[in-house]
Amino acid sequence: MTSFNLADHPHRRYNALTGEWVLVSPHRAKRPWQGQVEEDAGTARPQYDPQCYLCPGNARAGGFQNPTYAQTFVFDNDFSALLPDIPQGEVGTGDLLIARAERGICRVICFSPRHDLTLAEMDVAGIRRVVDLWTEQYQDLGSKDFINYVQIFENKGAIMGCSNPHPHGQIWAQEAIPGEPAKELQRMRDHREQQGSTLLGDYLEKELQTWERIVCENEAFVALVPFWAVWPFETLVLCRRHVTSLSDMTDAEKNNLAAILKRLTTRYDNLFKTSFPYSAGLHQAPTDGQAHPEWDFHIHFYPPLLRSAAIKKFMVGYEMLSNPQRDMTPETSAERLRELSEVHYKTG
Ligand SMILES: [Zn+2]
Ligand SMILES: [Zn+2]
Secondary structure, eight states: OOOOOTTTSOEEEEOTTTSOEEEEOGGGGGSOOOSOOOOOOOOOOOSOOTTOTTSTTOBOGGGOBOOOOSSOEEEEOTTOSSBSSOOOOEEOTTSSSOEEOOBEEEEEEESOSOTTOOGGGSOHHHHHHHHHHHHHHHHHHHTSTTOOEEEEEEEESGGGTOOOOSSEEEEEEESSOOHHHHHHHHHHHHHHHHHSSOHHHHHHHHHHHHOSSEEEEOSSEEEEOOTTOOSTTOEEEEESSOOSSGGGOOHHHHHHHHHHHHHHHHHHHHHTTSOOOEEEEEEOOOOSSSOOTTOOOEEEEEOOBSSSSSOBOOOOTHHHHTOOEESSOHHHHHHHHHHSOSSOTTTO
16 A cells, blocks of 8 residues: 555545645545536626626615726625624623624725626736725724624625626624634634744745746736645735735835736636636725734635536535545645636627
């Protein structure tokens, strides 16, 4: 028998960022695949859609009307999941049934006035304006005394439950530090206490030594498939310098962030020649008034597609009941993403 190796034998991988595990079954990725590998031609969208509630000048719910914005546009979500003005209170402390009032603010950000674009199809200058808007919003919302965490994210594609193709993202800012960043915060704190350095900073250093999971890089940022990736083509965007949030970044770093987002999302689109769906989001330091030297700014991309524009990964069965599982190794995913062109398949 050959000795244990990550490319051939089932194994569990530890997620250093959350403390959770993922089961990897690389031998199953060698199964013959009989499914179709169809390309998604996609339907061409108009630059302006009179029915779209995000296009410039159009009407929204509640009698609001969008300005005829020329670059980016932000507004309070007309159907906010969180509200700023609610009574404080809690029930059942110390009991099995515990609930607390939660204040917050939800906003929508339009990346571009153009209905037909996505981040991958926007130019780097346009993406840079989105980065600037993220920065302003993180600072504006984070400065409010009842906002302790600002989650900026994008849900892209009908498969992800996104009903409007107009390029846009969301911000949910709230009192509590929610589940995922709270787990990461604990792990990052422990690491810094024990090592005196930051968790993702140390992790990036290891990845740069082997290059096994790196997809692309520039002067300031690296995009890679994390060692512990759960989704088939999950990636993590990391800054080479220790920054806790967009607020710490230099002008040049923000340009480099825009550039690597363009390159990564273009690779994604080119993978299955489709407008690649994903949920992606920024993980920045909590805005709870404390210093967060342990926190490393990073962006997660969680795309669901597995083998084609139509075949996605499901998180069911063992994954719902035990823990996440994948067949193709993160190293193979990184290799496939690395081989792709950075010229968008649509625009040639
Ligand atoms: Zn639109
Ligand atoms: Zn994170």
